[in-house]
Amino acid sequence: MRSVLLALLATALVTQHAPAQASTSSTPGNSANTTPVPQQLTAEEREARIQARREQMLKDWPNLSRYRDADALVKQPVVAVFMGDSITELWSAKPETFFPGKPYLNRGIGGQTTPQMLLRFFQDVVQLKPNVVVINGGTNDIAGNTGPSSIEMIEHNLEAMAEIAEAHGIRVVLTSVTPAFDYPWRKGLEPAHKVVALNAWIKAFCAERRYIYADYFTPMADEKQGMKEGLSVDGIHPTAEGYKIMAPIAESAITQALQGSTTQSSKILTPHE
Numbered sequence: 001m002r003s004v005l006l007a008l009l010a011t012a013l014v015t016q017h018a019p020a021q022a023s024t025s026s027t028p029g030n031s032a033n034t035t036p037v038p039q040q041l042t043a044e045e046r047e048a049r050i051q052a053r054r055e056q057m058l059k060d061w062p063n064l065s066r067y068r069d070a071d072a073l074v075k076q077p078v079v080a081v082f083m084g085d086s087i088t089e090l091w092s093a094k095p096e097t098f099f100p101g102k103p104y105l106n107r108g109i110g111g112q113t114t115p116q117m118l119l120r121f122f123q124d125v126v127q128l129k130p131n132v133v134v135i136n137g138g139t140n141d142i143a144g145n146t147g148p149s150s151i152e153m154i155e156h157n158l159e160a161m162a163e164i165a166e167a168h169g170i171r172v173v174l175t176s177v178t179p180a181f182d183y184p185w186r187k188g189l190e191p192a193h194k195v196v197a198l199n200a201w202i203k204a205f206c207a208e209r210r211y212i213y214a215d216y217f218t219p220m221a222d223e224k225q226g227m228k229e230g231l232s233v234d235g236i237h238p239t240a241e242g243y244k245i246m247a248p249i250a251e252s253a254i255t256q257a258l259q260g261s262t263t264q265s266s267k268i269l270t271p272h273e
Helices: 002-016 043-059 065-073 086-092 114-119 139-143 151-167 192-209 240-258
Strands: 080-084 104-108 132-136 171-175 212-214
Touching (some): 086 104, 139 192, 151 192
Parallel strands (some): 080 132, 132 171, 171 212
């Protein structure tokens, strides 16, 4: 019954978040543009690239093609898969920053919303048979990357991914959404209070279901609930210093999940501890 309900949910999400809603902003946070469009291009070249990406969205809305070949090549045991958006994806921009030597896989895609993540969850997580999944999503939903999205809709998508993982014997780590005072690609939405509300739900949900909660938000937020100075390149995407804060929190959460701990990872770690 659960699998049927999840299938119906995924179908409904495709309808609710139609590709026509996708914006054509050229920033890394936009789902229609997983990489920025170079500013030095002519107007015609820029429009051609944007149109190509729109067509890709229509053909493969969740971007299953992104990791399909890489997934098929995975042979060695995988301890953890990181599922997320650009904040996850960019963690691997420099290999030395994403847990060198660890059997972890990065399956982040820039600009993605939680319904897109849900639709590729089987391919990019379940079929890889990891011990743990680390799920970080929701900020692009708040930004409206694939259309309007309520906090409740984000919660349902996160819950669905967690339940799919649990049903397949994969232990669950849900992370907080990182601080966001304003989105550079969609200014004026005042997302900070929505991020705080979503994080409160994620923490409570983890406590209820005995999942592990990885709190990136608390050590990275300033007094305005935005990103602290020096921890991001644009108020959203972490710098190397930002990832240095996130890494030990993720490691601690994975360790607790592997140990089967029911104690939530509320302790804030820093690289110096």
